[in-house]
Amino acid sequence: MNVALSIFVLLPGLALGSFLNVVAARAPRHESIVRPGSHCMSCGQAIAWYDNIPLASYIVLRSRCRRCGASIGLRYPAVELVTALLVSGCVWKFGLHLEALVAVFFCAALVAISAADLEHRIVPNVIVLPAAVIVLGAQTALHFSAEWTVAAFAASGFLLLIALLYSGGMGMGDVKLAFLLGAMLGRTVAVALAAGMVSALVPSIWLLVRHGSKARKMKIPFAPFLALGAVVALFAGKALLDAYLSFF
Numbered sequence: 046m047n048v049a050l051s052i053f054v055l056l057p058g059l060a061l062g063s064f065l066n067v068v069a070a071r072a073p074r075h076e077s078i079v080r081p082g083s084h085c086m087s088c089g090q091a092i093a094w095y096d097n098i099p100l101a102s103y104i105v106l107r108s109r110c111r112r113c114g115a116s117i118g119l120r121y122p123a124v125e126l127v128t129a130l131l132v133s134g135c136v137w138k139f140g141l142h143l144e145a146l147v148a149v150f151f152c153a154a155l156v157a158i159s160a161a162d163l164e165h166r167i168v169p170n171v172i173v174l175p176a177a178v179i180v181l182g183a184q185t186a187l188h189f190s191a192e193w194t195v196a197a198f199a200a201s202g203f204l205l206l207i208a209l210l211y212s213g214g215m216g217m218g219d220v221k222l223a224f225l226l227g228a229m230l231g232r233t234v235a236v237a238l239a240a241g242m243v244s245a246l247v248p249s250i251w252l253l254v255r256h257g258s259k260a261r262k263m264k265i266p267f268a269p270f271l272a273l274g275a276v277v278a279l280f281a282g283k284a285l286l287d288a289y290l291s292f293f
């Protein structure tokens with residue numbers, strides 16, 4: 046049942062991803078996400094509906110604007126595909142339950158925040174703050190407990206401490222993102238933070254190897270790694286946490 050349903054939601058998932066591309070591009074500039082309609086970032090040409098079909102248009106147009114030929118970033122189809130897979134995964138994991146809806150909303154916020162951070166090096170307040178409030182309210186209503194609030198403050202407090210101790214690496218945007226993670230994941234937010242930090246080591250080491258001591262001044266956007274950790278925790282957090290705790 047869940048498998049059939051999770052395949053069925055792939056197409057709406059692509060459409061949601063297409064919408065998140067608009068959110069990620071416009072939220073950092075405080076532009077409306079409704080008006081004007083989609084347009085080419087280079088020539089401003091409005092994009093016709095038949096050129097605005099998720100994934101398909103990118104392939105048909107061979108990643109170029111139909112009018113001016115400017116290249117369309119790989120971010121667009123990537124965001125659409127990742128969103129569709131996450132929506133599908135949430136339905137497969139949580140089934141036809143309100144929990145799946147909260148999980149989809151959470152994943153959508155993570156995708157938009159990651160795309161904005163990769164492109165503009167910013168975690169937009171207009172996304173992360175409302176998302177945190179909504180998720181905290183929903184989780185507390187669905188599973189009445191102080192766990193979500195405690196985890197939200199603990200996770201953001203932990204990153205705030207790191208941001209204060211090592212200036213430069215982490216930003217206040219990441220601290221707010223950690224609050225959202227804690228609100229959704231409860232105690233398994235520990236898994237998300239650990240997985241996020243370990244995965245962020247990969248590009249850090251790569252920069253160090255390539256640029257030596259100069260790499261210390263280079264910043265990597267941290268939100269996508271926190272988001273990756275959050276997805277790991279959302280789908281496998283309990284199993285990973287239990288496995289870890291059973292060592293002691």
Ligand SMILES: [Zn+2]
Pocket residue numbers: 085086087088089090110111112113114115
């Ligand atoms: Zn164009």
